[in-house]
Amino acid sequence: MATCNPHPHPAPRTTPAGLAPTGTAAATGAMAPVARQDYRDAMARLGAAVNIVTTDGPGGRHGFTASAVCSVTDSPPTLLVCLNKGSSAAATFHANGVLCVNTLAPEHEELSRLFGGGTPPAERFTAGHWRRAATGAPMLVGAPAAFDCRITRTVEVGTHDVLFCEVVNLASDGGRGGLIYFGRRYHAVGSGGEE
Ligand SMILES: NC(=O)C1=CN([C@@H]2O[C@H](COP(=O)(O)OP(=O)(O)OC[C@H]3O[C@@H](n4cnc5c(N)ncnc54)[C@H](O)[C@@H]3O)[C@@H](O)[C@H]2O)C=CC1
Numbered sequence: 001m002a003t004c005n006p007h008p009h010p011a012p013r014t015t016p017a018g019l020a021p022t023g024t025a026a027a028t029g030a031m032a033p034v035a036r037q038d039y040r041d042a043m044a045r046l047g048a049a050v051n052i053v054t055t056d057g058p059g060g061r062h063g064f065t066a067s068a069v070c071s072v073t074d075s076p077p078t079l080l081v082c083l084n085k086g087s088s089a090a091a092t093f094h095a096n097g098v099l100c101v102n103t104l105a106p107e108h109e110e111l112s113r114l115f116g117g118g119t120p121p122a123e124r125f126t127a128g129h130w131r132r133a134a135t136g137a138p139m140l141v142g143a144p145a146a147f148d149c150r151i152t153r154t155v156e157v158g159t160h161d162v163l164f165c166e167v168v169n170l171a172s173d174g175g176r177g178g179l180i181y182f183g184r185r186y187h188a189v190g191s192g193g194e195e
């Protein structure tokens with residue numbers, strides 16, 4: 001009987017042309033730890049959608065700008081959010097156990113800066129139009145998409161908590177473009193109406 005090897009060729013060990021190696025490990029070929037700054041510099045080249053993640057409940061109201069948001073599975077609909085344990089928002093999210101991921105449109109760049117750290121929570125909500133979602137978390141009116149969630153599991157990894165969140169309600173507006181963070185700058189994408 002014929003056998004099938006799904007990986008007939010070993011992974012290449014050389015650096016592909018055009019990819020300049022940076023950092024200690026790449027320079028020496030040794031498996032030295034990757035420096036934090038090298039990691040951040042490389043991650044700055046990984047474009048990601050910008051979101052404002054909000055919460056409300058017994059712990060109070062809070063929200064922060066987040067690019068570390070990702071879909072996990074559609075059954076049950078689940079996404080993840082990475083939340084810095086040192087953030088002023090962390091205790092509030094854990095106390096409430098609910099959150100809303102509000103994706104941002106190009107016109108939300110200032111809102112993203114406001115929720116990006118250094119301002120008290122009450123001040124953050126003075127900008128933007130917010131309504132109360134089913135879980136009680138603030139939902140941004142005019143967001144391209146908003147996912148109202150219950151936090152079902154939390155996994156601690158280094159400086160961050162990874163929050164696994166089941167989506168219990170959502171809203172979406174296919175007519176809006178999106179906001180991407182790439183190269184430490186904001187970029188508008190999509191003119192709306194695109195699938
Ligand atoms: N995942 C996170 O916690 C993120 C935090 N930030 C924070 O926003 C501020 C501005 O960031 P940038 O302008 O992008 O410049 P930066 O040089 O601080 O970050 C560059 C990239 O590295 C990653 N990164 C930065 N801080 C991180 C952290 N603590 N944990 C995991 N990944 C991290 C992100 O992908 C970020 O876009 C910084 O204070 C940064 O820490 C920004 C993006 C993601």
Ligand SMILES: Cc1cc2nc3c(=O)[nH]c(=O)nc-3n(C[C@H](O)[C@H](O)[C@H](O)COP(=O)(O)O)c2cc1C
Nearest residue numbers: 064065066067068082083084087088115116117118
């Ligand atoms: C573009 C951008 C993306 C960010 N993404 C994240 C993220 O995914 N996770 C996170 O914990 N913090 C992220 N931050 C930082 C938080 O928004 C910030 O730490 C948070 O507002 C709390 O700040 P505070 O402790 O000063 O209140 C991001 C900031 C910016 C500007």
